Amino acid sequence: MEVLTPKEMGQADRLAEQAGRSLWHLMQAAGGSVAREALARFPDRRSVAVLCGPGNNGGDGYVAARLLRESGLAVDVWRSAEPKPGSDAARAADAWKGAVGALADFTPQADMLVIDALFGAGLARDLDGAEREAVERVKAAGSVVLAVDLPSGVSGSSGEVMGEALQADCTVTFFRPKPGHLLYPGRALCGEVVVADIGIPAGVLADIEPQLWANEPAQWRHALPRPKNIAHKYQRGHVAVFSGKMSATGAARLSADAAARAGAGAVTVLSPPDAMAALATHLTATMLHRFDAPEDVLAFIKERKVHAAVCGPGFGTGEKQKAVVETLMHESDVPLVIDADAITVLSQDLDCFLAVRNSGEPTLVLTPHEGEFGRLFPDLAENKTLSKVERARLAAARAKAVVIYKGADTVIAASDGRAAINTNGTVWLATAGSGDVLAGLVAALLGQGMPPFEAACAAVWIHGQAGQREGFGLTAEDLPQAARKVLAELISR
Ligand SMILES: NC(=O)C1=CN([C@@H]2O[C@H](COP(=O)(O)OP(=O)(O)OC[C@H]3O[C@@H](n4cnc5c(N)ncnc54)[C@H](O)[C@@H]3O)[C@@H](O)[C@H]2O)[C@@H](O)CC1
Ligand SMILES: Nc1ncnc2c1ncn2[C@@H]1O[C@H](COP(=O)(O)OP(=O)(O)O)[C@@H](O)[C@H]1O
Ligand SMILES: [K+]
DSSP states (O other): OOOOOHHHHHHHHHHHHHOOOOOOHHHHHHHHHHHHHHHHHHTOEEEEEEEOOSHHHHHHHHHHHHHHHHOOOEEEEESSSSTTTTTTHHHHHHOOSSSSEEEEGOOOOTTEEEEEESSSOOOOOOOOHHHHHHHHHHHHHHEEEESSSOOOTTTTTOOOOOSOOOOOOOOHHHOOOOHHHHHHHHHHOOEEEEEEEOOOTTTTHHHHHHOOEOOGGGGGGSSSSSOOOOOEEEEEGGEEEEOOOOGGHHHHHHHHHHHHHHTEEEEEEEOOOOGGGHTTTTTTSEEEOOOSHHOOOOOHHHHTTTEEEEEEEOOSHHHHHHHHHHHHHHHHOOOOOEOHHHHHHHSSHHHHHHHHHTOOOOOOOEEOOOOHHHHHHHHHHHHSSOHHHHHHHHHHHTTEEEEEEEEOOOOOTTTTOOOOOOOOOOGGGGTHHHHHHHHHHHHHHHHOOHHHHHHHHHHHHHHHHHHHOOOOTTTGGGGHHHHHHHHHHHHOO
16 A cells, blocks of 8 residues: 655645545544544543544544534544634634633543544644643553544654654554555554545645555565476575675574575575584575585575575675675675665675665665664654655665665665555564574565566565564574465455
8 A cells, every 4th residue: 555755744734635625624533533433442431532633634623523513422632723713624623612721721631542642743843731641640540542644743754753653553554555555653653544435535745755654565466476387496496695704694594584485596605614514404495505605605596596595694804705795796796685784784884885786776675673774774763754655765876786675674775766664563573583584585586587676675574584483482493484474265256
């Protein structure tokens, strides 16, 4: 599903108006869907308090208040400021025939349903004054909260907290989700998100051309690899994975196993001399090849027709490793997944690494977690005005790469501006080696010919689904087999 920034949502609103859906009618539908969710989800609440702000978010609140009262509930409205005279919100406020209290006088109770219609997409600065104090009181009282569009204080474009924010049990948003619903901490503050249809025609999206999606199979399933019946193993993708020294071979094996389970026809671990024995005792279907110097790597990639390579997991960051990364970046056009230690190596001189790599723009996928992202792109990481999506996009454009900016809300971004936010991750994936598996999944899909952005999105989703299947106590070793089952289901449907 497309994700719209608050600005794009404003555009949707205007386009809907041009198509004959007035804001007044959209507001009635928005308030109606809030009232419906309130009745369906919280039927046992003895009283309802609707907190209305000065804008259209408040307007939705007045509509919901009227409808809830008409359905027989005890409803009170508390407002921080009057809506602008002549606005649709003012008209909605006029249609509310009950009393209106000043927000400063509102005393929340634990058994009340609070409908938060203070601010939505229009939140422009940190919460302060009466609104902030009301938010603090509601939090302290522990009332159940249903947020209209967004919990007040959550930025719709970044999910960041602006000063203070409500914790909602449920958030009803309209037409399409916004980044603030999917990016942390906003995602957690929204509670369950309901996306309500308020009559904005989907056709407006053709004009808006959104470049952000919630990561879902519908976006990339068509591009999943489906080998021809007569394919031989090297036509199903040959993936090479670089191993580190003897005491650090497990990470490469995890990537290699993941690549094989995600359908690569052949997987080879490239090993420095001292790790050969350790790897030989552990590898079975996966092949093993020794390299002494970067030239050996180049020769192997060429002669054995490697379709994608993973470099980084357990690799090391010394001079020898740097020389390999340099060779891969500067002298080879094999599609590359650069993870972990290889990211650290790149970050020592990113501009130089990219300058040469960029000349032909061969496929590059970078998979930094938060710490590695900060090392690679310190200026972007420190820029607090940017959302995680914007940081990932700028990084992707700068590196001419697909960037998988990992975390609980992994963002995948391409250099052309497309981006996706992943939502199916689980905390059980926060375990050593889980990222190594992800790198192997990406390489497998790239090696089988899937386009890089789609391959990265698919790998992240499959990884998330595998984590959910295995759940509590999973270790990274469990993920490749689970990923295989997820992928098998995706391609059989
Ligand atoms: N875009 C659409 O298609 C629709 C939007 N609707 C509602 O309209 C909302 C957006 O309405 P608005 O653009 O009026 O924005 P809001 O109602 O979210 O708030 C904007 C108002 O608050 C002020 N403000 C911003 N931050 C403040 C702060 N920290 N302290 C004090 N005042 C602050 C602004 O100056 C502005 O007057 C959405 O969240 C949604 O609830 C719905 O009515 C239906 C259709
Ligand atoms: N709390 C979380 N919820 C969902 N996914 C998570 C969470 N924490 C980490 N992950 C995912 O787990 C993986 C961890 O990768 P990484 O940090 O590289 O670990 P490692 O280096 O141990 O392999 C990433 O795909 C990341 O998105
Ligand atoms: K709100």
